[in-house]
Amino acid sequence: MPDLTTRIGNLTMRSPVMLASGTVGYGPEYEGIIDFGVTGAIVTKTITLKLREGNAPPRLVETHGGLLNAIGLENVGLERFLAEKLREAARLGVPVVASVAGTSPEEFGQLAAAVGERDEVAAIELNISCPNVERPRNPVWSDPAAVTEIVSAARAATSKTLSLKLSPNTSDILSVAEAAERAGADALTVANTLPGMRIDIKRRRPALGNTTGGLSGAALMPVNLALVWKVAGHVSIPVIGSGGLADTGDALEFLAAGAAAVQVGTALFANPAAPAEIVKGLETYMEENNLASMDELIGMAREERRICTETT
Amino acid sequence: MTKASVSPTCYLFTFEADPEFPTPRSGQFVNVAVSDDLTLRRPFSIAGIPAPGRFDLLVEMRGKGTRALAEKPIGSAVGVMGPLGNEFTLPEPGDVSLLVAGGIGTAGLRLLAQELRLGGHRIRTLVGARTSEGLLHHVLPSQAGDEEPSLEVATDDGSEGFHGTVTGLLKRALGEPDAPARVYCCGPPAMIAAVAGIAAKAGVPCEALLEEMMACGVGACRGCVVATRSGYKAVCSDGPVFDTSELVLEELVRA
Numbered sequence: 001m002p003d004l005t006t007r008i009g010n011l012t013m014r015s016p017v018m019l020a021s022g023t024v025g026y027g028p029e030y031e032g033i034i035d036f037g038v039t040g041a042i043v044t045k046t047i048t049l050k051l052r053e054g055n056a057p058p059r060l061v062e063t064h065g066g067l068l069n070a071i072g073l074e075n076v077g078l079e080r081f082l083a084e085k086l087r088e089a090a091r092l093g094v095p096v097v098a099s100v101a102g103t104s105p106e107e108f109g110q111l112a113a114a115v116g117e118r119d120e121v122a123a124i125e126l127n128i129s130c131p132n133v134e135r136p137r138n139p140v141w142s143d144p145a146a147v148t149e150i151v152s153a154a155r156a157a158t159s160k161t162l163s164l165k166l167s168p169n170t171s172d173i174l175s176v177a178e179a180a181e182r183a184g185a186d187a188l189t190v191a192n193t194l195p196g197m198r199i200d201i202k203r204r205r206p207a208l209g210n211t212t213g214g215l216s217g218a219a220l221m222p223v224n225l226a227l228v229w230k231v232a233g234h235v236s237i238p239v240i241g242s243g244g245l246a247d248t249g250d251a252l253e254f255l256a257a258g259a260a261a262v263q264v265g266t267a268l269f270a271n272p273a274a275p276a277e278i279v280k281g282l283e284t285y286m287e288e289n290n291l292a293s294m295d296e297l298i299g300m301a302r303e304e305r306r307i308c309t310e311t312t
Numbered sequence: 313m314t315k316a317s318v319s320p321t322c323y324l325f326t327f328e329a330d331p332e333f334p335t336p337r338s339g340q341f342v343n344v345a346v347s348d349d350l351t352l353r354r355p356f357s358i359a360g361i362p363a364p365g366r367f368d369l370l371v372e373m374r375g376k377g378t379r380a381l382a383e384k385p386i387g388s389a390v391g392v393m394g395p396l397g398n399e400f401t402l403p404e405p406g407d408v409s410l411l412v413a414g415g416i417g418t419a420g421l422r423l424l425a426q427e428l429r430l431g432g433h434r435i436r437t438l439v440g441a442r443t444s445e446g447l448l449h450h451v452l453p454s455q456a457g458d459e460e461p462s463l464e465v466a467t468d469d470g471s472e473g474f475h476g477t478v479t480g481l482l483k484r485a486l487g488e489p490d491a492p493a494r495v496y497c498c499g500p501p502a503m504i505a506a507v508a509g510i511a512a513k514a515g516v517p518c519e520a521l522l523e524e525m526m527a528c529g530v531g532a533c534r535g536c537v538v539a540t541r542s543g544y545k546a547v548c549s550d551g552p553v554f555d556t557s558e559l560v561l562e563e564l565v566r567a
């Protein structure tokens with residue numbers, strides 16, 4: 001039986017298949033529908049200091065091979081998260097990764113400290129990459145200096161495993177990745193959604209209440225796969241792949257590109273059984289290819305890795 | 313799955329449910345995997361229970377997803393999540409209920425009509441559409457044996473029944489003796505807003521079944537919200553049935 005155990009910093013997971021932030025709520029919404037028993041971890045909806053109402057509807061519009069969303073980080077806020085949602089999520093018997101977003105390094109520090117001191121939180125994902133909330137012209141996700149401050153503040157606030165979630169919407173993702181690694185991030189989640197829009201011709205208005213939204217789903221997969229490839233070749237901390245993964249084949253591509261774990265998001269909407277199917281599929285693949293552990297799978301398409309296996 | 317054409321643009325599907333599928337209540341819906349090529353499922357109201365272990369969907373052809381469902385061969389297995397969402401509040405015994413449906417909104421009230429009739433409740437029904445072709449009153453449970461004229465129709469173009477909107481009929485019905493004690497409505501947002509306004513003026517409680525774009529269908533993604541007096545609520549998990557006095561009606565109708 002191949003061993004799918006996956007370690008990211010101090011986070012140990014039964015399998016490399018995680019559930020992406022914002023697509024599973026706080027977890028219990030999907031109780032009895034998703035098989036949490038095989039999934040590696042749930043990443044919660046991104047939490048902010050104060051509750052957020054989110055954007056005006058419509059918040060969703062489908063597009064060819066994908067989905068545009070403009071939820072606007074609707075969430076219950078830190079206080080209710082700590083008092084209610086976290087306990088409910090922990091009951092599901094799967095590690096909980098708390099996703100948090102602040103508007104300043106201090107807020108990131110405050111949030112990381114507050115969720116980090118709770119036993120129910122197995123790790124923290126810092127979300128600096130949501131395209132649906134107002135940002136200055138120079139977005140933090142493409143500003144290595146801002147990223148350094150944010151990660152440093154969170155690092156100082158907690159010893160829990162920290163993953164920084166990057167945005168694909170930047171021309172220089174490597175500088176951001178490097179800054180995060182240097183500032184003490186334990187992992188990088190690559191990556192969030194890309195901005196996009198549709199127009200409702202009948203109403204002659206943008207289809208989304210927020211005008212633009214984040215593109216997720218199959219259409220995003222090759223974009224974020226290329227970023228995983230790039231980032232994993234550049235940093236020495238683990239990379240968690242996210243973007244359009246729908247089946248075992250997609251998951252294998254992300255792992256082969258160098259991701260240590262993957263997140264399933266949009267695919268859950270059409271197929272809540274996808275995480276369980278992918279876990280099963282990975283087991284089968286490893287068995288058929290005589291791979292005993294995740295280490296033999298991760299980065300198997302990379303040149304440096306191929307040279308290494310050829311010479312040993 | 314079987315299907316029957318009930319209007320130029322609508323089909324009535326009947327599904328054989330898996331044994332573990334709970335018996336749906338009126339107001340609830342299912343999220344249907346209509347096609348492998350689409351990112352999202354499509355939500356449809358449960359529009360009837362023709363026999364134990366079965367349920368109906370009444371579907372208007374609107375775009376790719378609904379057409380994909382209609383193109384499936386009879387007997388296909390279809391991935392269905394549900395029943396999802398909340399239920400209509402049933403009336404007190406003896407009360408007259410008024411069901412107001414616009415266009416495909418008839419689907420959302422069909423199971424309610426069945427439940428109310430089975431429960432021996434008195435109901436009156438108003439069904440509207442743009443033209444006579446869009447009227448779906450003929451798929452509602454049989455009106456035979458009713459003492460009073462319990463069904464009225466309206467068309468915007470006057471091609472059948474009352475010439476005008478269904479809200480014209482509603483104003484009249486609420487003004488008559490033996491007026492309904494409860495209103496249930498489903499249809500286009502503008503109709504729901506108008507019905508809610510009229511019911512509020514008449515002091516009659518009113519529930520509406522709302523539609524919104526959906527992804528998860530279970531309250532997780534927060535994609536399907538509607539503005540209420542206590543903030544945004546998810547149509548899929550807090551609804552799809554809402555007391556219309558809770559809704560911010562000005563935000564229901566999209567510019």
Ligand SMILES: Cc1cc2nc3c(=O)[nH]c(=O)nc-3n(C[C@H](O)[C@H](O)[C@H](O)COP(=O)(O)OP(=O)(O)OC[C@H]3O[C@@H](n4cnc5c(N)ncnc54)[C@H](O)[C@@H]3O)c2cc1C
Pocket residue numbers: 062341354355356357358359369370371372373374375376377378379416419420522523524525526547552
């Ligand atoms: C709780 C609920 C119950 C519903 N019950 C029924 C029903 O019983 N019968 C029925 O025919 N339809 C019902 N609908 C609407 C149905 O879900 C949409 O018609 C369907 O999703 C359209 O899919 P499509 O791929 O054919 O259209 P698309 O190609 O996706 O879109 C075509 C048009 O339909 C609109 N649309 C798409 N999805 C929705 C949606 N979820 N709600 C409202 N408008 C939408 C789009 O804005 C667009 O203008 C219900 C919706 C909800 C939320």
Ligand SMILES: Cc1cc2nc3c(=O)[nH]c(=O)nc-3n(C[C@H](O)[C@H](O)[C@H](O)COP(=O)(O)O)c2cc1C
Pocket residue numbers: 020021022023045046067069071073099127130165191192193215216217218220242243244245263264265266267527533535
């Ligand atoms: C409806 C929706 C809500 C999302 N909310 C969040 C969020 O709150 N925080 C976050 O970091 N990412 C959020 N995301 C992004 C996903 O976590 C994921 O990174 C992205 O959608 C790409 O992966 P996918 O194609 O598998 O969904 C959201 C995505 C969707 C579709």
Ligand code: FES
Pocket residue numbers: 525526527528529530531532533534535536537546547548549
């Ligand atoms: S569809 Fe996801 S919350 Fe309603």
